[in-house]
Amino acid sequence: MEGIFVEKKEKTFLGQPRGLSTLFMTEFWERFSYYGMKAILLFYMYYAVEKGGLGFNQVTAASIMAIYGSLVYLAGVIGGFIADRLLGSRRTVFMGGVLIMFGHIALALPFGASALYVSIVLIVLGTGLLKPNISEMVGTLYSPEDVRRDTGFSIFVLGINLGSLLAPAIVGTVGQKVNFHLGFSIAAIGMFFGLLQYYFGGRKYLSESSLHPTDPITPEERPKVIRNIVLIVAAFVVVFGGLAIAGSLNIGMIVNVFxxxxxxxxxxxxxxxxxxKKTTKVERSRIWAYIPLFFASVLFWSIEEQGSVILALFAANQTQLNLGWIELLPSWFQMLNPFFIIVYTPIFAIIWTKLGKRQPSTPAKFATGLIFAGLSYVLMVLPTTLNGQKLSNAMWLVLSWAIVIIAEMLISPIGLSATTKLAPKAFQSQMMSMWFLGDAMAQAINAQVVKLYSVHSAAMYFGVYGAIVVAFGVILFVGVPRIRNLMQGIK
Structure with a gap:
C-alpha cells in the first residue's frame, strides 16, 4: 500500500517565521526596560535627596544623559565584533540582556551615585551587545528571496515602539509617584521577562547558525586582535590614569573625554x-556623497535625542502639568516619540508606495527632514517668548514632537537604506556601524551643548539651535544635484 505523506505546516507568527515572535518580544521588553529607565533617570539624578533623587545639578544631569546615549551607540561596535568574531549572535544577545538586567538592578538599589555609575557601565555594555545583533538575527530568519522580509522587519520595529510607548506610562508613573528605585525595579523585571522569552523561544525557533560567529578569528589573526585590544585598553588606562594623577578625574572630565x-x-x-586601497573610484565617490547625508543625520539626531534631555527639562520646569482633572507627569511626555512613529509609519509607507519612482531623491528627503527637525525647535521659541516665566501649555511639546518625528520618517529609515546602497564592498559592516555612530556623535555633541540650556536661556537656545539646523537643511537642498552625481547611479 502506497504511503501518504503530509507536508508539515510551518509554525508562523502573524504569517512570519515563528522565531520572529521570540525576537519581537525580546526587543519589546528590552526597549520597555531601557526607555522606562530613561524616562525617569534625568529626574532621579537632579531631584533633591529628600525627594528620592541624587541631588545633581541639572546641567550635570543633562550632560550625563547625553553622553550615556552616545556610549550606548558606541558600544554597538564592540557588540558587533563579539558576535561576528567570537560568540555568535544568539549568545551575545543573551549576555547583553543579562548585563542590562543587572544594570537596572543596580539602579533599583539605594546605593546613590556609585550605583548609578555601575548601572551606566552595565547597561551601555549590555545594550551594545544586544541592540545591533538582535536586529541582524531578524534577517537570518529569511532566505534572500523571501518576500516576507520587509514586513517582518516592520513587525519587529513595531515591537520596539510598543515597548517604548508603554514604558514611560508604567515605569514613569511608579518612579515619579511612588519611588524611583521601585520604578527601576520594574525596568529590571521587564528585562527578566525578555530574557525568559529569548532563552526558551530561542531554543525552539532560532537557527543553529546564530550560535556560531560568522567570521571567527583564525589562529593567525589572534595575536593581532589581542594586540589591538591591549592597545585600546592601555590607551584608556593612560588617559584616565593621567587624569586621576592630575586630580582632574571627575564626572565632567569623563564626559568631555567620551x-x-x-x-x-x-x-x-x-x-x-x-x-x-580596497575602495574603488566609484565607491570613493559614493562615500563623498554619503558624508553630507551622515552629518545631516548627526544634526537631526542631536535634536531628536534631546527629547529625553532638554524637552524633558522643559516638561518638568516650564510646562503646565496640572490640567484640573489630571496631573501630568514629566516622564509621560517620553511616550510621544514612539506614539508618533507608530502613527506616521503606515502613512509614509503609503505615500512612498503611491509616489513610486516619482518620490524625492534620498538627499532631498534628508534636506526636508532636516528642515522639519529645525522647525520643531523654532516652534518652541513661541511658548518661551510669549509666556515669559509663566508655565506653557503642554500642547507645545506635543506639537514639537509631532514635527520632529516627521523628520525621523524622512531621515532614519531612508538613511539605513542609503547606507546599505552606498557602502563600499570591503566596508559593508563598518558602514552600517557608521550609521549608528552618527547618533553617537550627535549625543556626544549634545553632552556639551545642553550645558547652554536653562529656563532663562530657553528661547535663545531653541531659536539659535533650530535656525542652524534649518539653514543646513536649505544648504543641503542646494547641494542635492551635486550629491546625486556623486552617488554614481544610486537612487
Missing amino acids: SAIGVALPIFYFILMLSS
Whole structure:
C-alpha cells in the first residue's frame, strides 16, 4: 500500500517565521526596560535627596544623559565584533540582556551615585551587545528571496515602539509617584521577562547558525586582535590614569573625554574608507556623497535625542502639568516619540508606495527632514517668548514632537537604506556601524551643548539651535544635484 505523506505546516507568527515572535518580544521588553529607565533617570539624578533623587545639578544631569546615549551607540561596535568574531549572535544577545538586567538592578538599589555609575557601565555594555545583533538575527530568519522580509522587519520595529510607548506610562508613573528605585525595579523585571522569552523561544525557533560567529578569528589573526585590544585598553588606562594623577578625574572630565571619542571615531572611519586601497573610484565617490547625508543625520539626531534631555527639562520646569482633572507627569511626555512613529509609519509607507519612482531623491528627503527637525525647535521659541516665566501649555511639546518625528520618517529609515546602497564592498559592516555612530556623535555633541540650556536661556537656545539646523537643511537642498552625481547611479 502506497504511503501518504503530509507536508508539515510551518509554525508562523502573524504569517512570519515563528522565531520572529521570540525576537519581537525580546526587543519589546528590552526597549520597555531601557526607555522606562530613561524616562525617569534625568529626574532621579537632579531631584533633591529628600525627594528620592541624587541631588545633581541639572546641567550635570543633562550632560550625563547625553553622553550615556552616545556610549550606548558606541558600544554597538564592540557588540558587533563579539558576535561576528567570537560568540555568535544568539549568545551575545543573551549576555547583553543579562548585563542590562543587572544594570537596572543596580539602579533599583539605594546605593546613590556609585550605583548609578555601575548601572551606566552595565547597561551601555549590555545594550551594545544586544541592540545591533538582535536586529541582524531578524534577517537570518529569511532566505534572500523571501518576500516576507520587509514586513517582518516592520513587525519587529513595531515591537520596539510598543515597548517604548508603554514604558514611560508604567515605569514613569511608579518612579515619579511612588519611588524611583521601585520604578527601576520594574525596568529590571521587564528585562527578566525578555530574557525568559529569548532563552526558551530561542531554543525552539532560532537557527543553529546564530550560535556560531560568522567570521571567527583564525589562529593567525589572534595575536593581532589581542594586540589591538591591549592597545585600546592601555590607551584608556593612560588617559584616565593621567587624569586621576592630575586630580582632574571627575564626572565632567569623563564626559568631555567620551564626547571627544564620539566625535573622533566617525571621522576616523571616513578617513579609513576614503584612503583604503580596497575602495574603488566609484565607491570613493559614493562615500563623498554619503558624508553630507551622515552629518545631516548627526544634526537631526542631536535634536531628536534631546527629547529625553532638554524637552524633558522643559516638561518638568516650564510646562503646565496640572490640567484640573489630571496631573501630568514629566516622564509621560517620553511616550510621544514612539506614539508618533507608530502613527506616521503606515502613512509614509503609503505615500512612498503611491509616489513610486516619482518620490524625492534620498538627499532631498534628508534636506526636508532636516528642515522639519529645525522647525520643531523654532516652534518652541513661541511658548518661551510669549509666556515669559509663566508655565506653557503642554500642547507645545506635543506639537514639537509631532514635527520632529516627521523628520525621523524622512531621515532614519531612508538613511539605513542609503547606507546599505552606498557602502563600499570591503566596508559593508563598518558602514552600517557608521550609521549608528552618527547618533553617537550627535549625543556626544549634545553632552556639551545642553550645558547652554536653562529656563532663562530657553528661547535663545531653541531659536539659535533650530535656525542652524534649518539653514543646513536649505544648504543641503542646494547641494542635492551635486550629491546625486556623486552617488554614481544610486537612487
